[in-house]
Amino acid sequence: MKIKAVFLTRFFFISMCLILIMNICVVYGSVDINLWDTGRIVFGAITGKFPSDIPERFIPIVLGVRLPRVLMSGLVGASLSISGAAMQGLLKNPLADGTTIGVSSGASLGAVIAIAFSAKSTLVSGLGTFLMSILFSFASICLILFLAKIIDFTLSTNTVILIGVIYSMFASSITSLITTLADKEIKNIVFWSMGSIAGSTYEEVVLMTVILIICSFVLMRNGVELNAFAIGEENAMHVGVDVRRVKLRIMALVSILIGVSVSISGTIGFVGLVIPHITRIFTGPNHKKLLPISMAIGAGFLMLADMFCRTMFSPIELPIGIITSFIGSILFVFIMIRKNSNKFRG
Amino acid sequence: MKKLRIIAIIFLLSIWSMAGCSNKENVSDNIQTQEQESNKITDMAGNEINLKKTPEKMVVLLPSDVEILYELGADKSIIGVGEYCNYPKEALNKKIIATGDDLNVEQIISLNPDVVVIGEMAQSTDQMKQLKDAGILVAVTNSQNIADTYKAIKLLGQISGKEKEADDLIANMKDSFQELEKKSKGNFEKTIYFEVSPLEFGLWTAGKDTFMQELADMLKVKNIFEDLPGWAEISEEQVLERNPDFIVTTTMSNKDSSPVDEILARNNWENIEAISKKQVFKGDSDMMTRPGPRLVDAAKELYKFIYGE
Amino acid sequence: MNSNKKSPSILEINGLTVKMAGFTLVDQVTFNIREREKFIIVGPNGAGKSTIIKAISQSIPYSGEILYKGEDVAKMQKNQIARNIGVLAQHHSVNYSFTVEEIVELGRFSYRKDKLMIKEEKEIIQEALEMTGMIEKRKQSVLTLSGGEIQRTFLAQLFAQNPNILILDEPTNYLDIQYQEQMFRVIEEWITSKNKAVLAVVHDLSLASYFGSEFLLMNQGKAVSRGRKEEVMIPEQLNLVYEMNVGSWLHYLYKHWEKYL
Secondary structure (H helix, E strand, C coil): CHHHHHHHHHHHHHHHHHHHHHHHHHHCCCCCCCHHHHHHHHHHHHHCCCCCCCCCCHHHHHHHHHHHHHHHHHHHHHHHHHHHHHHHHHCCCCCCCCCCCCHHHHHHHHHHHHHHHCCCCHHHHHHHHHHHHHHHHHHHHHHHHHHHHHHCCCCCHHHHHHHHHHHHHHHHHHHHHHHHHCCHHHHHHHHHHCCCCCCCCHHHHHHHHHHHHHHHHHHHHCHHHHHHHHHCHHHHHHHCCCHHHHHHHHHHHHHHHHHHHHHHHCCCCCHHHHHHHHHHHHHCCCHHHHHHHHHHHHHHHHHHHHHHHHHCCCCECCCHHHHHHHHHHHHHHHHHHHHHHHHHHC | CHHHHHHHHHHHHHHHHHHHCCCCCCCCCCCCCCCCCCCEEECCCCCEEECCCCCCCEEECCHHHHHHHHHHCCHHHEEEEECCCCCCHHHHHCEEECCHHHCCHHHHHHHCCCEEEEECCCCCHHHHHHHHHCCCEEEEECCCCHHHHHHHHHHHHHHHCCHHHHHHHHHHHHHHHHHHHHHCCCCCCCEEEEEEECHHHCCEEECECCHHHHHHHHCCCEECCCCCECEEEECHHHHHHHCCCEEEECCCCCCCCCHHHHHHCCCCCCCCHHHHCCCEEECCHHHHHCCCCCHHHHHHHHHHHHHCC | CHHHHCCCEEEEEEEEEEEECCEEEEEEEEEEEECCCEEEEECCCCCCHHHHHHHHCCCCCCEEEEEECCEEHHHCCHHHHHHHEEEECCCCCCCCCCEHHHHHHHHHHHHHHHCCCHHHHHHHHHHHHHHCCCHHHCCCEHHHCCHHHHHHHHHHHHHHHCCCEEEEECCCCCCCHHHHHHHHHHHHHHHHHCCCEEEEECCCHHHHHHHCCEEEEEECCEEEEEECHHHHCCHHHHHHHHCCCCHHHCCCCHHHHHHHC
């Protein structure tokens, strides 16, 4: 009973933090709308009546542009973080992440193919950017792990990362090839690949929410299995984990999450790598706690990062990938220094 | 842990290099072209070009310069063009040369041209030096605005021996622009928004110091993002807030709908003046961004869109 | 072999053959292990000892039969295998700072659908930690442990897993002399008190002959001899396999072999 009470307080606390961050992110935007007006607009959306002294154009800005975008950045942040955490556990590899092991590049390749050939092939346009990203990210994970296994049976950290980096370059080169050869209408992909959550709609938010809830639920149900993998695949097998099936399941879930995120927002680097590391400082490596808390911290982080993108040089927007890579790389170095100095102390 | 650290460093380096790769060297300010009596010509980077005779073999890398030379009737002497030169269509029959960071210096040298015309912003000083070291005459153009464009036309006229044609073309363009400006009845009350990249990929627009800005000024409408330098990614809510009367998109359609239909159908945009009055126009990106003779066509199209004549 | 008749056989290996990349690593090996037996596989490097263990734990393809109490292990469910056959790997490297307790708890993975009371589960883990002497370090991160302590942590996990046969691959690799003996004593106590059996690959011939009750001597993938200490761990047999006079020096030569083998 006591455990449940502690759990509930924590859950409540984290939810309050997220709601607070969300509120901040909705209030601060490129266009100045004060707290009082924003509050009344959101309240008006619930009651269906908007106060008459608020300029009419503010209503779609808050409700149509800002709110879905804030929600979407939270969802993408949560997806990338939980996939990063799951992958770092599955591969027993603290450097694993969609971007480092090349899955994101694979997903972008899928999205680019979908965009580039949507006019020419009905099959591809039918599959859409969404499914193509998911398909390619899953194929990428499989290919990378297959190659890694051929080269080094133990799937050691460095081999996986090395192959991931090489695969990433390979996928990017094909992406560039397609963008170069295709008509110049594809030049827009360049902007998109830098990452942007702009233009999110409620339909996308709902879809993303459903996918995230299902995938994260199944991932969390596999928390103990992930603990076993994080200790070692051989050990996982010895304690009775159905290694092959669980691995396939987790890889499929992670590729769905990364594929959908990439198709919506382009490649957003470092979130999936850094957030689980930060979370482990508070929770330890146990995935039962690590996965949900990573999700919450990732959501908050990306909402705030997107807010900076929108407001820092307003009306200019920064590509969100720049902010996340900038903050992420600094944090990562900081974490590594801290980790190493701990080691020396004892 | 040591290996981990090395990997992290490789990471940071790769990101840093990604960020750095788009830098272009910006050389000196362009110096006024001077009228030259003999065959001494000064290009737009201020370098003197010693042309012994009217060149028979020219390699031209910038699409705008190709368009100008075709307009001057000097196309016969062009033997190679840069990869993006797609107008007029005949230009595609010339030898096509990779430009930008991947400039194919070897290919240019092997064509043995009398002169190479290149854009200052597109090529680095190292590449220019390589060409010069190989004994090839290099002429540099650099047009940031319409006034620069006249200079480029003049320079290309001098080089190709079509000086009279160049003067005529410049006079023609000036006349057309003046006429349009005179005809334009607006007084900067109406506003216009140029969309370069669609919402799906993040909105990009043209701010001041662009040809689109100059065209808007000429037609006496106000660019809603004239406070921004050059090209910029902007917030969707800013477009809603600034509420333009006209929208010009230069993006291409990549879905089933045309870019105009896509903009008209956007969620939350329905209250924008341009949308409710259906004043959205698909402009030709090449025409509106290349410093060449087709700027006149772009201006005429825009005039027609704004004033409906 | 008259002692074998007393207890039923737990693990039966019939004609086990493992081939990999054109090499035959294990060639037609047959043996069985009965309750309360301490079955030791000895032999020089490359004899195929660890390969047998990998085959039993189903991590590599093999031909021949591996039967657990008459049931084909290859057809058993993963958690059924784990409940009955427990494997202690030769080498453990942990990357994340799991606590000792968290690792030991994983030993209960194959039982989690049984819905045992939390109290019962805690007692099992407590006992496993006590037996291996890791009880005081239960909350400590494994990243701060020594090699021997890590090995004991995973042994505690194995005790918590409570299989009927323990399979140990060079379990004393990281241990000092005094701990080697101690570890075997803990294992011996555990299997005799619970009617279990152990199969171990042991490098150190003196330790092997001190601890084991049944022996299998292997060389180049083949079983050379099989039986009790008096039948296997004798100079005539060992000298043949190790190609040097080891039998009479059994207690001294371990350190020398490290250099030569």
